Amino acid sequence: MPDSTRDSWDLLPAYALDAVDDLERRAVERLLADDAEARRALDEYREVVAAFAVEHEPPAHLRATVMERISASAADGATPAADDGGTAGEAEVVELASRRRRWGVLAVAAAAVVAVAVPTTVAIQATVEQNRLQEQVDTVAEMMADPSATLLRSDVTGGGYATVLAAGDDFLFSAGDLPDVGDDSVYQLWLVGAEGGVTSAGLLEPQDGEVEQLVSDVSGVGLAVSVEPEGGSEQPTTDPIVVLAEG
Amino acid sequence: MACVDGDPAAFGPVYDALAPVAYGTSLGVLRDPDHAAEVTQEVMVEVWQTAERFDPSRASARTWVATLARRRAVDRVRAEQARRDRDQRDVDSAIGGSSYDVVAEDVERRLEGAAVRRCLDSLTATQREAVVDAYYGGRTYREVAERLGAALPTVKSRIRDGLGRLRDCLGVARA
Structure with missing residues (x-):
């Protein structure tokens, strides 16, 4: 590895702390552009630096200011599809769908932040959490253009948490902080039917304990997860570690 | 065509979930509530504008926002220090330098x-x-x-x- 590359690698921790000067910043960014390993190392350092942050409620008036600013910027031409005429119709749909999906990802990730940040043992805070989660639900529902969408959340037996965003016949399952189940076992996702029967919705492959899986166009009332032998099972052979179902 | 993803109202809950991370991070570095509030405002507008760039495989939403907030807060400290260096008379600035x-x-x-x-x-x-x-x-x-x-x-x-x-x-x- 050339000296300059090694120097930039050496600077990654300081870069994650924003403790480099402009020249060094540019050198590190050149390395990051070329090297996926370096990006992965940086992501780890950034997570460490973020662990210094202590959440703090901002002044109440700030919310309105921010909402005003983004409304203004949205009105300023956030609808690029509008003046294209009809020719690019299909591409627009794809673009909108993909933007919508990404928004959905952020909203679900944000919902997880709220859910984790508020201790559920304190009743009054649990109510606050529920209200805030309901707001999340409303939002994601709007984004997915389905007013009947619901967001369910639960802790997972054995560790971690799971959420299901249910919209019509689609379920977006996501989980975090799942412990490693070892090489001989897998997490298996199950679709729960209205009559209580279950069918496999695939194996989960968490990365760093996190996993997201979309189960679309199915008929059911929710999802469940169990730990199954390697390769999965036709029907669950162990008790579910989490069940997220409506009703 | 309705642009559902561009609906600013949809941003409310995202703001509620993530603004405390931005404000807490900024306050940790800047210590001054007014400066921290300004940085938080910039960060949350940036979150709205660049939500597409958020990549959950690289970072949690919390880490992403903490990273954006820290970068801006540190930039502000540096700008403030540079301004103080230029203007030695301004010795009682709220942030930067030895007060840091x-x-x-x-x-x-x-x-x-x-x-x-x-x-x-x-x-x-x-x-x-x-x-x-x-x-x-x-x-x-x-x-x-x-x-x-x-x-x-x-x-x-x-x-x-x-x-x-x-x-x-x-x-x-x-x-």
């Missing part, structure tokens, strides 16, 4: 509730000093070295080894 020196009790107070706190004990005293000074002082490692009267490569490795130990202690691994 990090005292131990103060760090303890600021770390209250931070996930990293329990792990700081796994660092040597010199590693801890370098990391904490860079974090709360908003300094470059070069400035940290000058302030601590230590050699540049020494400080660079203290920061690297310090963050490495914290990474191991926190169990951060994206293998």
